[in-house]
Amino acid sequence: MYKINEVFETIQGEASFTGVPSIFLRLQGCPVGCSWCDTKQTWDLNTEYLVSLDKTVEKKADSELWTEATSEQIVTLFKDKEYLAKHVVITGGEPCMYDLVPLCELLHEAGFSTQIETSGTFEIKVPAETWVTVSPKINMRGGYKVLTSAMKRADEIKHPVAMQKHVDELEALFTETGVTPKLVYLQPISQKAKATKLAIDTCMKKNWRLSVQVHKYIGIN
Numbered sequence: 001m002y003k004i005n006e007v008f009e010t011i012q013g014e015a016s017f018t019g020v021p022s023i024f025l026r027l028q029g030c031p032v033g034c035s036w037c038d039t040k041q042t043w044d045l046n047t048e049y050l051v052s053l054d055k056t057v058e059k060k061a062d063s064e065l066w067t068e069a070t071s072e073q074i075v076t077l078f079k080d081k082e083y084l085a086k087h088v089v090i091t092g093g094e095p096c097m098y099d100l101v102p103l104c105e106l107l108h109e110a111g112f113s114t115q116i117e118t119s120g121t122f123e124i125k126v127p128a129e130t131w132v133t134v135s136p137k138i139n140m141r142g143g144y145k146v147l148t149s150a151m152k153r154a155d156e157i158k159h160p161v162a163m164q165k166h167v168d169e170l171e172a173l174f175t176e177t178g179v180t181p182k183l184v185y186l187q188p189i190s191q192k193a194k195a196t197k198l199a200i201d202t203c204m205k206k207n208w209r210l211s212v213q214v215h216k217y218i219g220i221n
Helices: 071-080 101-109 148-153 164-177 191-205 214-218
Strands: 002-011 019-029 067-069 087-092 111-117 131-134 156-161 184-188
Touching: 002 071, 002 214, 067 071, 071 101, 087 101, 101 111, 101 164, 148 164, 156 164, 156 191, 164 191, 184 191
Parallel strands: 019 087, 087 111, 111 131, 131 156, 156 184
Antiparallel strands: 002 019, 002 067
């Protein structure tokens, strides 16, 4: 059973799949404690907010309501909603708290491609075909360490930045894990001008890439 906060169809606005029509499956539960998290409603598993699956589909506003569903129920839901997108983004919360192999394999059999977005602090359990985006959460209050295995499995790194220390922490992580990813995206936190300039300047200097959360600029989920 997967614990789900939200299901919706939109355009992916970040990193390599920017612009791709996608179904977002937002899972519930995350102990990492990222200070700038914009989905804090997904952190806790409070049974007071446990609802039926239909209450988590296409929410009108962020909420702590969550549900439980099997892989089969999730795929059936996508078909029943007649979603047009064929790319599924599994995010959270922290999706790697769950074994995602059964779900991703079933989605692949149904004709979907899959992508996960993870903090890199839990073992990644997905099929080889699943695209893995690691947004390494370094020195967060939850005390979880970014795993070398997660960094090695990453197809891309997407790192939020607001100040130079965030860039320095990322480079230190590359050194510590011995991993030099081919694709590194810097993403300005909260679209602030100072953070955006830092991200642009650093990307130019290091030949990294810029991710600007397009969905927030155009006003969609």
